[in-house]
Amino acid sequence: MQLHGETTAAAGETASAPGTTTATTGVVPTASLTLLEKAALLTGKTVWETHDVPRLGIRSLWLADGPHGVRKQLGAADHLGIAASQEATCFPTAAAVANTWDVELAERVGAALGAEAAAQDVDVLLGPGLNIKRSPLGGRSFEYFSEDPLLAGRMAAGYVRGIQSQGVAACPKHFAANSQELRRMVSDSVVDERTLREVYLTAFGIVVAEARPRTIMSSYNLVNGVYAHEDPFLLTQVLRREWGFDGAVVSDWGGSNDVVAAAAAGGTLEMPAAGLGSARQLVDAVRSGRLDEADLDARADEVLRLVAEAREPGTAPAVDADTHHALAREVAARSAVLLKNDEAILPLAAGTRVAVVGDFARTPRYQGSGSSAVNPTRLDSVLDVIGDSGLDLTAFAPGFRRDGTPDPALRDEAVEAARGADVVLLFLGLDEIAESEGLDRSTIALHRSQVEVLQAVAAANPATVVVLAGGGAISTPWLGSARALVHGYLSGQAGAGGILDVLTGVVNPSGRLAETLPVRLADTPTAGAFPATGRTAVYREGLYVGYRYYTSADVPVAFPFGFGLSYTTFAHSGLVVDTDPAADPATDRATVTATVTVTNTGTVAGADVVQVYVRRETPGVHRPVRTLAGFARVELAPGESRTVTVPLGEAAFRHWDVATGAWQVEQGAWSVLVGSHVDDLPLGATVELAGTVPPRTEDDLPEPYRTGRVHDVSDAQFAALLGRPVPTAAWSGPLGVNDPLSRLADARSPLARLAFRILSWRRDAADRKGTPDLNILFLLNMPFRAIGKMTGGLVDAAMVEGILRIVNGHLFRGTGAVLRGFVRNRRADRRTARTLRGDA
Numbered sequence: 001m002q003l004h005g006e007t008t009a010a011a012g013e014t015a016s017a018p019g020t021t022t023a024t025t026g027v028v029p030t031a032s033l034t035l036l037e038k039a040a041l042l043t044g045k046t047v048w049e050t051h052d053v054p055r056l057g058i059r060s061l062w063l064a065d066g067p068h069g070v071r072k073q074l075g076a077a078d079h080l081g082i083a084a085s086q087e088a089t090c091f092p093t094a095a096a097v098a099n100t101w102d103v104e105l106a107e108r109v110g111a112a113l114g115a116e117a118a119a120q121d122v123d124v125l126l127g128p129g130l131n132i133k134r135s136p137l138g139g140r141s142f143e144y145f146s147e148d149p150l151l152a153g154r155m156a157a158g159y160v161r162g163i164q165s166q167g168v169a170a171c172p173k174h175f176a177a178n179s180q181e182l183r184r185m186v187s188d189s190v191v192d193e194r195t196l197r198e199v200y201l202t203a204f205g206i207v208v209a210e211a212r213p214r215t216i217m218s219s220y221n222l223v224n225g226v227y228a229h230e231d232p233f234l235l236t237q238v239l240r241r242e243w244g245f246d247g248a249v250v251s252d253w254g255g256s257n258d259v260v261a262a263a264a265a266g267g268t269l270e271m272p273a274a275g276l277g278s279a280r281q282l283v284d285a286v287r288s289g290r291l292d293e294a295d296l297d298a299r300a301d302e303v304l305r306l307v308a309e310a311r312e313p314g315t316a317p318a319v320d321a322d323t324h325h326a327l328a329r330e331v332a333a334r335s336a337v338l339l340k341n342d343e344a345i346l347p348l349a350a351g352t353r354v355a356v357v358g359d360f361a362r363t364p365r366y367q368g369s370g371s372s373a374v375n376p377t378r379l380d381s382v383l384d385v386i387g388d389s390g391l392d393l394t395a396f397a398p399g400f401r402r403d404g405t406p407d408p409a410l411r412d413e414a415v416e417a418a419r420g421a422d423v424v425l426l427f428l429g430l431d432e433i434a435e436s437e438g439l440d441r442s443t444i445a446l447h448r449s450q451v452e453v454l455q456a457v458a459a460a461n462p463a464t465v466v467v468l469a470g471g472g473a474i475s476t477p478w479l480g481s482a483r484a485l486v487h488g489y490l491s492g493q494a495g496a497g498g499i500l501d502v503l504t505g506v507v508n509p510s511g512r513l514a515e516t517l518p519v520r521l522a523d524t525p526t527a528g529a530f531p532a533t534g535r536t537a538v539y540r541e542g543l544y545v546g547y548r549y550y551t552s553a554d555v556p557v558a559f560p561f562g563f564g565l566s567y568t569t570f571a572h573s574g575l576v577v578d579t580d581p582a583a584d585p586a587t588d589r590a591t592v593t594a595t596v597t598v599t600n601t602g603t604v605a606g607a608d609v610v611q612v613y614v615r616r617e618t619p620g621v622h623r624p625v626r627t628l629a630g631f632a633r634v635e636l637a638p639g640e641s642r643t644v645t646v647p648l649g650e651a652a653f654r655h656w657d658v659a660t661g662a663w664q665v666e667q668g669a670w671s672v673l674v675g676s677h678v679d680d681l682p683l684g685a686t687v688e689l690a691g692t693v694p695p696r697t698e699d700d701l702p703e704p705y706r707t708g709r710v711h712d713v714s715d716a717q718f719a720a721l722l723g724r725p726v727p728t729a730a731w732s733g734p735l736g737v738n739d740p741l742s743r744l745a746d747a748r749s750p751l752a753r754l755a756f757r758i759l760s761w762r763r764d765a766a767d768r769k770g771t772p773d774l775n776i777l778f779l780l781n782m783p784f785r786a787i788g789k790m791t792g793g794l795v796d797a798a799m800v801e802g803i804l805r806i807v808n809g810h811l812f813r814g815t816g817a818v819l820r821g822f823v824r825n826r827r828a829d830r831r832t833a834r835t836l837r838g839d840a
Contacts, residue, residue, distance in 0.1 A: 110162020142471025147546025153206025275793015332498025347505025370437025534729030552708025568602025618668025
């Protein structure tokens with residue numbers, strides 16, 4: 001049994017695995033470094049390495065992507081997952097693992113990731129990702145856990161503890177309010193403070209409190225007009241002062257805007273390699289008084305502590321690839337969600353004659369595209385491993401073309417295969433172009449050609465079981481054609497075996513949805529507004545994200561948050577809710593616990609997830625009708641009962657009070673609701689809380705926020721919530737350093753417009769092939785200033801200004817500025833490098 005509602009380590013403690021070796025020389029004093037050396041520590045040396053200081057024995061650190069597998073590149077290096085990397089176990093993505101609601105399993109995955117990172121001498125593993133799923137169209141949602149901050153935070157904390165137990169620093173990302181891929185490096189997330197704190201920051205706060213990560217990655221976007229990597233509110237006020245984070249804040253690759261502003265605000269490390277020009281900017285800023293040297297020292301000290309705490313290279317044991325593959329299979333099986341099982345068609349008995357249909361059974365979709373892409377140690381397909389499942393394979397038919405192009409011949413072949421089997425296993429899903437870093441989804445529907453295959457196959461053989469592959473929500477208007485439905489998400493390199501374990505009953509499915517599956521895209525709270533195409537991404541829906549919206553606005557869904565079937569049944573009974581006013585002497589506030597008995601009423605062993613939600617009964621400030629407050633995963637034998645207690649922290653009842661600028665709990669009556677998912681909560685009890693403030697009405701609050709019906713919120717209504725006018729989303733005027741390269745389409749220069757057409761042609765050509773061109777997507781979305789941040793110092797800020805002159809129609813002046821800047825920059829870099837080496 002697991003209880004998820006408690007911090008697992010005392011503040012200041014860092015878990016260590018047996019055999020972990022860290023540097024023993026201690027932290028090098030900042031005072032022993034020159035001003036330039038301190039400045040150099042704050043920017044990358046290469047795409048993946050920090051600067052070293054050989055004269056003081058300060059080594060460089062190696063950073064690598066790793067949300068669901070280590071991606072360490074040794075040859076040609078990039079940050080988009082394009083160039084080859086060392087082999088590593090590809091585990092199911094976070095969107096899959098979140099369905100387990102199993103924090104201990106998340107910690108085991110984290111420990112495996114940390115062990116592989118350590119074996120490859122990686123010092124900082126860039127993950128996990130834990131941004132909130134604001135819309136099912138988010139192109140990178142497969143890397144994120146949930147639409148709920150409590151579930152996302154607890155699962156991510158498990159990953160961080162596991163990774164750091166191996167002597168490797170975890171780097172949770174992307175902080176904060178990073179919800180879309182389109183123009184992600186220039187988009188301004190406009191969000192009211194209450195929503196920001198309660199929804200988009202909470203998961204990060206849980207990770208900092210429960211797992212003490214040694215680094216955190218800031219996001220590309222602006223938050224309320226300020227770039228995240230240089231936002232004093234995010235990095236100093238909230239992260240460091242309120243939460244007590246004392247580690248290093250690493251920019252996303254190319255996400256640093258102003259290195260001086262970042263150092264002052266709490267941004268530690270600018271990645272990848274912006275060149276020594278950034279170091280010179282920091283030195284000049286200190287000497288001119290624009291940057292307090294104490295801020296530079298604080299940031300340098302954060303890097304020095306990171307170096308001192310890192311495992312010594314070459315000390316990690318070798319990894320058993322087979323053991324980790326077996327773990328990946330276990331995780332895949334426990335991540336799968338059984339959504340439908342009419343007439344108990346599943347599990348399939350040994351000897352069942354099955355036809356396997358669907359290209360995904362031959363070429364699996366097991367991970368998303370982009371910087372998280374792992375080079376797996378091996379890759380199983382259903383066709384590879386079905387021979388060991390006990391099932392009798394009668395035929396295989398690919399059924400459809402992966403890119404959605406209709407192919408009647410393939411469909412007819414699938415129908416013939418279906419006729420000769422007891423059961424059809426039909427593997428459907430999203431193709432590679434649908435889910436990728438740098439690209440948001442345009443639909444939650446399957447390709448029409450896949451649906452046509454399903455309908456034709458089911459007409460020929462109604463005993464059709466559909467298995468979905470995809471990193472998020474998929475609409476299911478075709479559900480009536482499937483006897484059973486399993487959503488396997490993106491299940492990693494061993495996902496095929498894990499899915500077959502579920503289909504045959506070797507594993508009783510216990511996955512519970514970590515996100516709502518809507519009936520249709522139009523039902524989502526951000527429909528028609530996501531992704532935002534202008535300068536701003538306006539979070540008009542406020543608090544009503546995911547199930548908070550559907551339950552508050554009474555919008556029907558296909559499958560609710562927390563839903564999942566099993567091959568057994570469970571009963572919940574005997575709810576007791578206790579309030580202990582002395583349980584939290586540090587705050588002198590009551591702690592609430594919910595105790596319930598869970599019984600396996602079926603005939604096979606299985607796992608249940610007890611979910612606890614709270615609802616305020618006394619009138620007060622607006623809030624969703626119910627929110628997740630705690631959960632417990634319980635393994636039970638047939639007929640077994642167990643009593644579990646789920647502690648509900650103050651966060652379950654609090655809200656951010658804008659008037660007082662503090663967290664408050666309203667006095668009054670609250671219901672504690674327990675059940676199997678957000679729409680099935682049969683047990684309830686009421687508690688009276690003294691709270692910290694009396695209930696407050698919001699007479700001037702616009703109607704959508706009182707009812708949760710936020711599908712169409714006007715500028716005036718959102719401005720009332722925001723507390724200021726809504727900033728304009730329009731692009732205007734000459735192109736500037738923080739405009740995206742996609743604005744080349746509007747440039748004055750015909751050469752610039754031609755460049756845009758070439759980039760667009762290459763993007764569209766890749767789309768037609770079914771594989772996104774990540775380089776082109778990155779270029780179109782990135783701002784001009786990133787040219788100076790992503791070229792290893794080849795281009796500096798003055799040269800970027802020259803490029804913009806060309807783009808804005810001043811060819812000769814711009815070309816001259818670029819050439820003069822190149823010469824100046826090369827000379828300055830040589831002088832700076834000599835100084836760092838001690839040659840000058």
